[in-house]
C-alpha cells in the first residue's frame with residue numbers, strides 16, 4: 001500500500017485497529033516456556049480465529065503476530081536464525097486470513113536488549129536487526145508496518161529508519177508510557193510524537209500502558225503537537241491473578257467510555273491491546289460507526305524541536321529563545337585539548353551551565369583541527385542526548401558530519417547550517433528531509449558575503465525556494481539574519497533589523513548569531529545587550545548567544561516584557577537575575593544546582609553522572625589525605641541516595657540513573673581495595689536476582705538490581721526466564737541472604753511460589769522479596785514471600801529491613 005493511500009484512509013474517517021493477542025493465546029494454551037511466535041505458527045488455527053474475530057468486529061487493520069520476532073528477542077529461545085522464516089510465515093498467515101478485506105500491518109516491537117545507554121545494542125545493530133525483520137515481513141506481503149510497545153524512543157527510531165531504508169511502505173508508531181506519563185527513558189508524549197512524526201510516521205500514538213483512563217493525559221499531550229492522526233490502543237489495565245485466573249478489571253463498557261474520551265482528545269485511530277478481545281473491538285466499532293471525521297488540522301505556522309526527553313514549540317510571535325553558543329572549541333585551548341583526547345568533562349559542564357542559565361537549545365560545535373569531526377560530534381551528542389533536556393543544534397561547516405549524528409540523535413534536531421553552495425545543498429537538504437529535522441538557512445553564496453541587504457535577501461529567497469524543491473516546508477527552516485561585526489560594517493546593526501523584518505513579512509523564522517555584532521569592540525556585552533533588545537522589537541525568534549551573561553539575558557527578558565511578548569510578566573519575574581545570582585527554578589536533568597554541594601566534587605560527579613572523571617577526582621582527594629571510608633560513607637552513598645530520590649520523583653530517568661550508578665561504581669571499585677588495606681571489612685550482603693521461569697521481561701528487575709547495588713548489596717543477577725533450581729543453587733553457592741524475584745505476567749508470577757517452596761526446603765533462612773507490574777503485596781503475603789516492593793527505591797528499604 002502506498003503512503004498516500006494510507007494517508008487518505010487515515011484522514012477520511014476513524015480507523016479501527018485490532019485487539020490483544022498475547023493474553024488471548026495464553027488462554028488458548030500457549031505456554032510461557034515457549035516462544036509465542038513459534039507457538040502461534042504451530043497453532044495457526046488459534047491465530048486465525050483471533051483474526052477472524054477482529055475482522056468480523058469491524059477492524060480495518062490487523063497486526064501480524066511478530067511483536068517479538070526480531071533476532072535479538074528470539075535469541076531468548078535460541079531462535080535468532082529463524083527470524084526471517086518466522087516473520088515471513090506469520091505475515092503470510094495474516095495476509096491469507098485478511099484476504100484483502102482488511103489491511104495487514106507488519107508488527108515490530110522492542111529488541112528486548114535495548115539500545116545504549118539504556119541497553120546493550122549499538123544503534124546501528126538495532127537498525128540491522130529491524131531491517132531483517134522488515135525484509136521478511138515484506139516478503140510475507142504486509143501492507144504497512146506498525147512499530148509498537150516501544151518503551152525506548154531510540155528503538156522506535158531505529159525501526160523507523162530500518163523501514164525507510166528498506167522500502168516505501170508507510171508505517172505507524174505507538175509508544176508505551178509509564179504511570180509517570182513518560183517512557184522508562186524519560187521521553188515525554190509530546191517529544192515522542194514530534195520525533196516520530198518528523199521521521200515520517202503516518203500516524204503516532206500510544207499502546208499498552210496502564211489502561212485507557214491513564215492514557216488520556218498522554219493523548220492530550222500528543223494531540224497538542226500532532227500533525228498526523230493520533231492513535232490510542234490501550235490495554236484493559238494491568239491484570240490481577242485471582243484464584244489462578246488472569247483477570248483484567250476493566251470491562252468493555254468502561255473501556256468504551258474511556259475510549260470516547262480519547263476520541264474527544266483527538267484520537268482518530270483506535271483499538272485495544274492486552275485484555276481486549278473481539279467483543280471490545282466490536283464495541284469500539286459501534287462507538288465510531290457513522291461518526292464523521294476529517295483530519296484537517298488548521299495549525300498556526302510553528303516550529304518544533306525535540307530532545308530525547310522534551311520539546312520546544314514556537315511560532316512567528318515567539319521571541320527570546322536562546323541557543324547556547326559555548327560548546328565551541330574555536331579559540332578555547334582547554335576545550336580543544338579535551339576534545340582531541342576524547343575527554344568531555346568541560347562539554348558536560350558547559351551544557352549543564354547553559355541549560356541552567358536559560359538556553360532553549362544548545363549549539364554543538366566540535367571542529368578541532370586534526371580530529372575526526374564526525375566521530376567527535378557523534379560522541380558528544382551521544383553523551384549529551386540523555387544528560388540535558390534541551391534540543392541540540394548540530395553546528396558544522398562540513399556537510400558530511402550531519403548524517404551519522406542525525407541517525408543517533410533521539411529527537412528532532414536543528415542543523416546549523418546550509419548556505420547557497422551546490423555541495424552543501426545536495427548533501428544537507430536530502431538528509432534534513434530524511435531525518436525530519438529543522439535547518440538554518442545561512443545567506444552566504446559559497447564563501448562570499450552578500451555585498452548589501454538586497455543581495456542577502458535574494459540569496460535567502462533562493463535558499464527558501466531550493467528548500468521547498470527538496471520537499472521542506474516553512475516550518476522546517478529558520479533564516480539566519482547574518483550578523484556582521486559593527487567594527488567592520490557600520491550598517492551591521494541596521495542590516496540585521498531590516499532582514500528580520502523582511503523574513504517576518506514572508507512568514508519565516510529568524511535567528512541571529514548575536515555575539516558577532518560586538519566582535520573587535522570593547523564592552524562586548526553592552527553591545528550584545530543593545531542588539532538583542534532591538535532585534536526582539538523586530539520579532540527575532542532565536543539568538544545564538546551566551547546565556548550565562550546576566551546583562552544580555554536581563555536585557556532580553558526586560559525587552560520581551562516591554563514589548564508585550566511576556567504579557568503577565570511571568571517569564572521576566574521567574575528569570576530575571578538580581579545582582580546576586582538567583583538560582584533558576586527550571587528543572588534541569590544534569591545540574592540540580594540547588595542539590596549540588598559546594599566544594600564536594602565527588603558527590604557532585606555522582607549526582608551529575610560524570611563517570612569519566614570521578615576516579616581522577618577520587619585519586620586527587622586521596623593524595624590530599626581524605627580517607628577511602630569517609631569518601632564512601634559520607635559522600636558517595638548520600639549522593640547515590642539523592643539520585644535514587646530524584647529517580648523516584650521522576651526528575652531523573654533511566655539514562656541518568658545508569659550514568660550516576662556508573663560513576664558510583666567506578667569510584668567504589670577504586671576505593672574498595674584501599675578499604676581492605678585500611679582493614680575495614682567490606683563484606684556486602686548478597687542478593688540473588690532473577691526474572692522467573694517463562695518470563696522474559698527484565699527491565700524492572702535490572703533497575704532494581706542497579707539500585708540495590710548502589711546501596712551496598714552485592715548482586716548476583718541470573719537474568720530472565722530462570723528456573724527454581726538455578727536460583728537456589730546460586731543462593732547456596734554465593735551465600736546469599738536475599739532472593740529478589742521479578743515477574744510481569746499473571747501466568748508467570750505463579751512460579752514465584754515454586755521458588756519459595758524449594759527455598760524453604762533447601763535454605764529456609766534466606767529471605768525472598770518479590771515485585772513486578774502484576775504482583776501485589778497481597779499476593780506476596782499469599783505465597784509466603786518475606787517482602788514486596790512496588791519500585792526500586794522501595795526495594796532497597798525492603799531489602800534492608802530483611803537483613804535486620
Ligand code: B12
Pocket residue numbers: 021022023032036067068073109110111112113149151176184208209210235236237238239246273274275694695696697698699700701703704739740741742743744745746747769770771772773774788789790791792795
Ligand atoms: C516492555 C514490555 C515488553 C517487552 C519486554 C522487554 C524486556 N526486555 O523486558 C517485550 C516486547 C519483549 C514484551 C513481551 C511480552 N509481553 Co510485555 N510488556 C511490556 C510492558 C509494556 C512494560 C514492562 C516494563 O518494562 N516496564 C518498566 C519497568 C521499569 O517496570 P516494572 O517491570 O514493573 O518494574 C518495576 C516494579 O514492578 C518493581 N519490580 C520489578 N521487578 C521487581 C523485582 C523485585 C524483587 C522487586 C522488589 C521489585 C520489582 O520495580 C521496578 C522498577 O520500578 C508491560 C506493560 C506494563 N505497563 O507493565 C507489558 C506486559 C508486562 N506484557 C505483557 C505480555 C502479555 C507480553 C507477551 C506475552 C506479548 C506477546 N504477544 O508476546 C510477551 C511475553 C513473553 C514472555 N514469555 O515473557 C502483559 C502481561 C499480561 C499478563 N497476562 O500478565 C503486560 C502487562 C501488558 C498488558 N497490559 O497486558 N513485553
